[in-house]
Amino acid sequence: MNPFTLTRAESVDAAVRDFSGHDSSAYIGGGTNLLDLMKENVARPTHLVGLNKLPLTSIETTAEGGLRLGATATNADTAWHPDVQARYPLLSQAILAGASPQLRNMATNGGNLMQRTRCYYFYDLATPCNKREPGSGCSAIGGYNRIHAILGASEQCIATHPSDMCVALAALEAVVHVRGNGGERRIKFEDFHRLPGDAPEQDNTLKAGELIVALELPKKGFEKNFSYLKLRDRTSYAFALVSVAAALELDGTTIRDARLALGGVAHKPWRSPAAEDLLKGQPATEATFRKAAEASVEGAVGQGANDFKIELARRAIVRALKQAAAGGKATNVFNNSNP
Amino acid sequence: MSGTSTPKSAGQSLPPPPAAPVTLRINGQDHHLELAPWTSLLDALREYAGLTGTKKGCDHGQCGACTVLVDGKRINSCLTLAVLQEGADITTIEGLGQEGNLHxxxxxxxxxxxxxxxxxxxxxxxxxxxxxxxxxxxxxxxxxxxxxxxxxxxxxxxxxxxxxxxxxxxxxxxxxx
Amino acid sequence: MSSTTNHVGKAPSRVEGPAKVTGAAKYSAEFNVPDLVYGYVVSSPIAKGKILKIHADKVLAIPGVLQVFSHENVPGLAWFDKSYKDDVAPGGSPFRPLHDDEVKFSMQPVALVVADTFELARYAASILDIEYKESTHETDIEAKRDDGHEPGKGKTGYKPPVRRGNANKGLAKAEQHIKQEYIHGAQHHNPMELFGATVHYHPNGKLTIYDKTQGVYNCQQYVTKVFGLSKEQARVVNLYMGGGFGAGLRPQYELFLSVLAALELKRSVRLSLTRQQMFSFGHRPHTLQTVEMGTGPDGALLGLKHSALHETSRFEEYTENVVNWSGMLYKCPDVHLNYQVAALDVYTPLDMRAPGAATGSFALEVAMDEMAYAAGLDPLEFRRRNYAEEDQNENKPFSSKKLREAYDEGARRFGWDKRPMAPRATKEGNMLVGWGVAGGVWDASMQKAAAKATITADGKLTVSSAAGENGTGTYTIMTQIAAETLGLPMEAVTFKLGDTTLPEAPVQGGSWTAASVGSAVKSTCEALGEKLLKLAQKLGDSPLKGAKFEDVEFVNGQIRLRQDHDQAVVLRDVLQTSGEREIEADSSAMPNPLTMQKYSMHSHNVVFVEVKVDEELGTVHVSRVLNVVAAGRILNQKTARSQVLGSIVWGISMALMEETVMDHRFGRYMNHNYAEYHVPVNADIRDIEVVFVEEEDPHVNPLGVKGIGEVGLLGVAAAITNAVYHATGKRVRQLPIYLDKLL
Incomplete structure (x- = not known):
């Protein structure tokens, strides 16, 4: 960890100003990923803008009937918030599937979006990594890539985005509100994270100095039929190999609307409009789910140690859709798959 | 793989950040410490406040040994900076109970x-x-x-x-x- | 009046419990001596090569950075290998930190930065430029399949495999036959406490070294030889160790580096490794095993072959007993065991909980399950039919062996008779349910140990021996033994350990502490008891006059005649009228060579497991484990049970999640952190239970104990693997059983 200066901003404007007033700044919310990366010398900011005094912790209903989640509200406060639990249980389940109670008490909603990949090579300065050091090469390709991407990867990077919360936010079509020197703008969730392409050092589409101030959930919460299913190498406190956010709106046994997003498989939460289209208007049967699963992994490519993810994703999608169709009671709040 | 590896510029040489007075409220008592921004709450407790009951098992939020309560909520003290906890109410294991007066x-x-x-x-x-x-x-x-x-x-x-x-x-x- | 001072065999809570639950217990990196400076280790990014240049100037220019130690400036130290050899070193040349420009393994410590604060040392270490010249490395044991060799007898406790009869002939007679390969990757001990040391540099130049170790004497011996110090100059202390599991058997490099820095800078130094650096030294080696066996018409084993190959380093020849157990766990006339190692560019492997046996029994016990199915026999019945009544490796009777009783007890409690033989017979929702069984055998060892006991006029007894406390319950069981031997309440006894100013004890390992140190404590307290009896006999009207030591017992704070409990004196009266302020005794205990020659001394266990496997998703949940252990006398039911419960968790970990994965292109372990090296969390552990069968052993040692730190791990991973087969019909032969192996 290199030396840095730190200010604790009292307002969003002050934070944004302070950020741009220094050479190599970073915002620090909960700090759970940034300090981890700084101790590994992967991140080396020389100035930190502390966000934990900002008045961005509220969770409130919007005029459109949606829910606005403050950027510095913690993941725990969000997951257990009565409105989130009642109206967006998919989001609650996804947050609670991630990290640990301690980390969820620290991690902020904005920070969750800013998490960087868990790729072993990204974290280890002894190995080349294009995301950490553009142009140095991707060690995960041809290396140990059990946790790596099967969809949307590039020859420069096969990292995955590690968040659970973001998978649910993608499925729920959240909107990210950001503030920069040029004022406030809104970013559709699917446009927030990016695929690695030839610039894997860029995880998202934020411009320099922009600060996430809120996440807005649209009115539709799929609170009746949902499932966040996460598969990992131990029951809890581990990153996903594959996760599925499934949300259905049913009319009897017919699917009226559907959302499907995958975690652990790509550089961003992975949505497949084609798969969702295959669900809409169809009977909520295993046959339908299988078709959607197949469409979701269309074009998937294994890298060796992660080949299994393709079949695992198919099966997890079918299971999550079954759980969703069966209704919220099919899973408990943690859905940690322990019988 | 073989060949000569040139030294990677791991970073520039910077002077250590100055320490400044920080008051941490730990177990109901104010501790007046001199801390630089780069000191984690965990290291502040163990190395500066002399409270070694809180443990360092990984220093990366991957084990939970450093768990303390901040304003009643459990957190990993290794992943927050001490200066960010100024004004908060910190409870460590030493504050929960002592020999002869166990929690x-x-x-x-x-x-x-x-x-x-x-x-x-x-x-x-x-x-x-x-x-x-x-x-x-x-x-x-x-x-x-x-x-x-x-x-x-x-x-x-x-x-x-x-x-x-x-x-x-x-x-x-x-x-x- | 019945005894209130019989403590052994009961279940008292840990005497050090209050210190541990309040944070008062001090671990090595927690002794806040004045004016500390901090070290931070720089680790090699390459696996093999040479250090060309260390550019320390810009780091040394930072105010507060005190020194950068490397091979370029380390002073002349001991020259010969033997100075670097510790008590449990294998054959070869021990690794010497900062010795020369050679890099022998990835993450080798290549420099130590010392600074005024931890944060500054860490930063300075991160910007230290080092130039390397890489050379080609070899780290993959799979590429050495045909390139192994039989090791020499370098390491204490290593026994070359025995062979008997003609395994090929035996196998040729068999009606049923199996031959399979079993593999597990490297595993790292990863105790919760990071390796670390605080070296207190006293004004007179003496050092008090608080080091994370399982053996303070082993470390003192190392430090004095390497740095040319006298024992008085280097006191080594470890009062609490935050987990060892073998990682602390040998002096680790934080000891060398922190002592070096303290001596050179004449300052007190603290040095902690990072979690990442915890993957830079000893580990359970990546091992390839093949087991072949065959049975006759009644299910009798007719022939057995077991071979193993694992890695060692280029500089030391690490050995562990992997295959020997296969020659003694079951009765078989024709056995061929083969054990080889191959040198690679890695650090030397290191004993990790039940070294060799944990992995050897995995291969053997999965093979036994495969054999049982091939022979059409229930796996437990198959084991019963091949029960070893004696140790065929050594051709000796067992000093005791209640494994059959363990089978009976376990089967009854688990409900084994309700198990359908066929795989895939039970399904609950999405879950396939399977039951498996396996077990193992482990040495009941004893080493020489010494102790000292002092009783003061107020009736307080202090007993000491430089044993270790790494969670095994040493403080507690020694307190129980001492208190019971002298008829005192446990509160009247203090046991001191982990300090080279105390009588010598062996390293804490091999499950021998209870037997070794326990016997020394007992013998020492008896020696003290003899002195007390003599004093008691000097009292006017002593009812004990003329009594021999064998005639009396120490119970309830009294010395009394065994035959007539009313003929008693109160111990405190003896002490107070004796005029002595304190009375002291010391003694030691060592194994009896005659008994060792006559008997094979071992503990045994059998493990019953239920798993639930999600048929579609491949996730394995261990829903039930019953571990039945025959390990002689159990000194403390509570702490012993916890050791075996912990072993079960280790077995679940080994079976389902634990593996350090190397990228051979870099010769580097890649999941070297606690987020990606998985061990179980609370949610992974369901219904697990431990039963100790009664096993009286009059031969093994004066206490009749066999040790339980390791035996409990045996068979757990195999039983899980066997249960997974029973659930799914899929036989997994490579650990860990990740979900993808069952898709």
Whole structure:
């Protein structure tokens, strides 16, 4: 960890100003990923803008009937918030599937979006990594890539985005509100994270100095039929190999609307409009789910140690859709798959 | 792979950041410390405030040994900076109870032999207090899940479950089966 | 009046419990001596090569950075290998930190930065430029399949495999036959406490070294030889160890580096490794095993072959007993065991909980399950039919062996008779349910140990021996033994350990502490008891006059005649009228060579497991484990049970999640952190239970104990693997059983 200066901003404007007033700044919310990366010398900011005094912790209903989640509200406060639990249980389940109670008490909603990949090579300065050091090469390709991407990867990077919360936010079509020197703008969730392409050092589409101030959930919460299913190498406190956010709106046994997003498989939460289209208007049967699963992994490519993810994703999608169709009671709040 | 590797510029040489007075409220007492921004809360407790009950097991939020309570909520003290906790109410294992005046969780951990080497124990106990404060664990499975942020390499999980359950039971009107 | 001072065999809580639950217990990096400076280790990014240049100037220019130690400036130290050899070193040349420009393994410590604060040392270490010249490395044991060799007898406790009869002939007679390969990757001990040391540099130049170790004497011996110090100059202390599991058997490099820095800077130094650096030294080696066996018409084993190959380093020849157990766990006339190692560019492997046996029994016990199915026999019945009544490796009777009783007890409690033989017979929702069984055998060892006991006029007894406390319950069981031997309440006894100013004890390992140190404590307290008896006999009207030591017992704070409990004196009266302020005794205990020659001394266990496997998703949940252990006398039911519960968690970990994965292109372990090196969390552990069968052993040692730190791990991973087969019909032969192996 290199030396840095730190200010604790009292307002969003002050934070944004302070950020741009220094050479190599970073915002620090909960700090759970940034300090981890700084101790590994992967991140080396020389100035930190502390966000934990900002008045961005509220969770409130919007005029459109949606829910606005403050950027510095913690993941725990969000997951257990009565409105989130009642109206967006998919989001609650996804947050609670991630990290640990301690980390969820620290991690902020904005920070969750800013998490960087868990790729072993990204974290280890002894190995080349294009995301950490553009142009140095991707060690995960041809290396140990059990946790790596099967969809949307590039020859420069096969990292995955590690968040659970973001998978649910993608499925729920959240909107990210950001503030920069040029004022406030809104970013559709699917446009927030990016695929690695030839610039894997860029995880998202934020411009320099922009600060996430809120996440807005649209009115539709799929609170009746949902499932966040996460598969990992131990029951809890581990990153996903594959996760599925499934949300259905049913009319009897017919699917009226559907959302499907995958975690652990790509550089961003992975949505497949084609798969969702295959669900809409169809009977909520295993046959339908299988078709959607197949469409979701269309074009998937294994890298060796992660080949299994393709079949695992198919099966997890079918299971999550079954759980969703069966209704919220099919899973408990943690859905940690322990019988 | 062979060849000569040129030194990677790991970073520039910068002077150490100056330390400044920071007041941390720990276990109900103000501690006036001289800290630079790069000191984690965990290191501030162990190396500057002399409170070594809080443990360093990984320094990366991957084990839970450093768990303390900040304003009643359990956090990993290794992943926050001490200066960011100025003004907060910090409780460590030393503040929960002492020899001769044990906290119910501490007594339950002894009774159920909920530890072996003891290194994860302060974090487990602070985490359990956080779990009780949260009030979300009503079944054995929920206790297991919500105590999963604390690794015990000795594998004392059965004892930990039973110890936490005993104290949760006493505090709850009814524990769902 | 019945005894209130019988403590042994009961279940008292840990005497050090209050210290541990309040944070008062001090671990090595927690002794806050004045004016500390901090070290931070720089680790090699390459696996093999040479250090060309260390550019320390810009680091040394930072105010507060005190020194950068490397091979370029380390002073001349001991020259010969033997100075670097510790008590448990294998054959070869021990690794010497900062010795020369050679890099022998990835993450080798290549420099130590010392600074005024931890944060500054860490930063300075991160910007230290080092130039390397890489050379080609070899780290993959799979590429050395045909390139192994039989090791020499370098290491204490290593026994070359025995062979008997003609395994090929035996196998040729068999009606049923199996031959399979079993593999597990490297595993790292990863105790919760990071390796670390605080070296207190006293004004007179003496050092008090608080080090994370399982053997303070082993470390003192190392430090004095390497740095040319006297024992008085280097006191080594470890009062609490935050988990060892074998990682602390040998002096680790934080000891060398922190002592070096303290001596050179004449300052007190603290040095902690990072979690990442915890993957830079000893580990359970990546091992390839093949087991072949065959049975006759009644299910009798007719022939058995077991071979193993694992890695060692280029500089030391690490050995562990992997295959020997296969020659003694079951009765078989024709056995061929083969054990080889191959040198690679890695650090030397290191004993990790039940070294060799944990992995050897995995291969053997999965093979036994495969054999049982091939022979059409219930796996437990198959084991019963091949029960070894004696140790065929050594051709000796067992000093005791209640494994059959363990089978009976376990089967009854688990409900084994309700198990359908066929795989895939039970399904609950999405879950396939399976039951498996396996077990193992482990040495009941004893080493020489010494102790000292002092009783003061107020009746307080202090007993000491430089044993270790790494969670095994040493403080507690020694307190129980001492208190019971002298008829005192446990509260009247203090046991001191982990300090080279105390009588010598062996390293804490091999499950021998209870037997070794326990016997020394007992013998020492008896020696003290003899002195007390003599004093008691000097009292006017002593009812004990003329009594021999064998005639009296120490119970309830009294010395009394065994035959007539009313003929008693109160111990405190003896002490107070004796005029002595304190009375002291010391003694030691060592194994009896005659008994060792006559008997094979071993503990045994059998493990019953239920798993639930999600048929579609491949996730394995261990829903039930019953571990039945026959390990002689159990000194403390509570702490012993916890050790075996912990072993079960270790077995679940080994079976389902634990593996350090190397990228051979870099010769580097890649999941070297606690987020990606998985060990179980609370939610992974369900219904696990431990039963100790009664096993009286009059031969093994004066206490009748066999040790339980390791035996409990045996068979757990195999039983899980066997249960997974029973659930799914899929036989997994490579650990860990990740979900993808069952898709």
């Amino acid at each position: 119910p969780l501490q007594q339950a951990f002894i009774d159920h032999d909920a530890f072996q080497c003891g290194y994860c124990t302060p974090g487990q106990i602070c985490s359990a207090q956080g779990l009780i404060n949260e009030g979300k664990a009503h079944t054995e499975d929920e206790i297991r899940e919500l105590m999963s942020g604390n690794i015990c390499r000795c594998g004392a999980y059965v004892g930990i479950l039973n110890a936490v359950k005993e104290v949760v039971d006493k505090k709850s009107i009814a524990l769902r089966s």
